[in-house]
Amino acid sequence: MDMRVAVVGAGGVGGYFGGRLAAAGGDVMLVARGRHLEAIRANGLSIRGAAGDVTVPPGAVVPSVDAVGRADVVLVAVKLWDTEDVARQLRPLAESGAAVVSLQNGVETREALRRHLPEESLLGGVCYVSAVIEQPGVVVHRGGFQKLVFGEYDGRRSERVVELAAQWAGAGPEAEVSTDITRMIWEKFVFLVGLSAATTAVRQPIGVVRGDAGSRALLLDVMRETVAVGRARGVALDPSFADERLAFCDTLPPDMAASMHHDLTHGNRLELPWLSGAVARLGAELGVPTPRNSTVADILSPYVQGAPATAG
Template identity: 35%
Template structure:
């Protein structure tokens, strides 16, 4: 089995480095300065236990990959880039969605018979070309996996085993989408963290997003794991640590603003709740406001933390009025 990881940023890059370090066969697809740095210097994985450099085959697009029997395509791109990637994959390759959100699996299943979802609990970072950070130690993350729409199979079992060999906690789960919808509720706060930074009032500002999201999922009849189930799975496994002397700045959306990428995946996080709300007649002014504000911030090149929590709460109060 060879892992072709498409999108070797924070999550994809850490998984690529850890798998390669455990002896797995890994190739990556990246772009721009990040691709150039990987080709020139290798992928630098920084973690509390020490840095490691991984010389991996690196491609600019999936079209360049020398696809062969036994390959698995692992999507590590943001959800807004998924459709373009899927169109460039061979149609007989198993597709693993190593992504937040819940739309990627549906998009992949339209085109591919073997699709797998991963519930990603992996604090990681990517702010410099060629460099990724694993920000938990000694276990870098929890990556449970299941077949879409449900169940498990031999490929699922084999991937989980490889991830465990690379130091992750990973179990095959027949109900992986139930777990991914619970993670979606958590990821609704990504927009607020990016807009306001990691401030004391962050939980207060994010709570209305989750409450609205829960109402929408209930109206849609979509099951998700409870907070108690999620806490039991996490336990004390994920222990955040400084890497290279630096504390974690923020999650994936925060990092997108920090890197000035011009785009965020809020349309597929908060936007998923907005979509479901429209389909099932549930107003979603809070998530729509968060989605709009963070998308506008990305387009303007606004730095993370440029809005106060009070300003965000005032914006959603106005939207609710």
């Protein structure tokens, strides 16, 4: 049976995965806002990329969580600073039985969501994709990978996670169930923090970063520190996982960069406090040194709220 899936935050990630499912005939409602919402209402949501171009009709978008009506699953794909506000809005849906899955960056979203939502409504989620809003109403997919992973936090292979993963069969993205979703979230976090820190601080895509000895060392050290923090928190990360991720970085398209790099170059707000900033903060709490992440957080600090005003 098809689930009714609501996607809160139809930007690069939410627009891509929700749009692919909707284009394949899935029962999907996309929640968007601002100029992106207006453009989708006028012309539908266009998704472009190596996996093929599709257009989602305007009727699949709504302006708010209240307008969703009913949902079996809610995918949360808003920027991290909006998590608490969205969680409050989702409470009626969660209390009516909807499962809530965060596809956001970071490793602290479960704690943020559980402050406002029933614990039993929460599922873990991880996504792998490079997709951004190129212009209002248009999401561009860069690179070839497109994958979703879902899981119960207690490791059960429940009926709802199996059914959720099955929704994307035939829609394009790969989807699977994990029995250790917390580790999966941290494994993505290690890679994401490294890619975000290095490409944003250097202001260059991964091809340049990995090809220079100094920036390559920065990338590896940032990931090693993140692994150390995760292990100190009890996550079963392999001690050599950062080196494995560096090898993975060598396989990426040379023009690939993190979404934080895109946000910096476009003068947008940054998720830095939940990425390198979070590694530095958690490291301080746990007594784990994080000099590279702390330095990246300091270097990029003036840009956290967007392009800084020019000093007079």
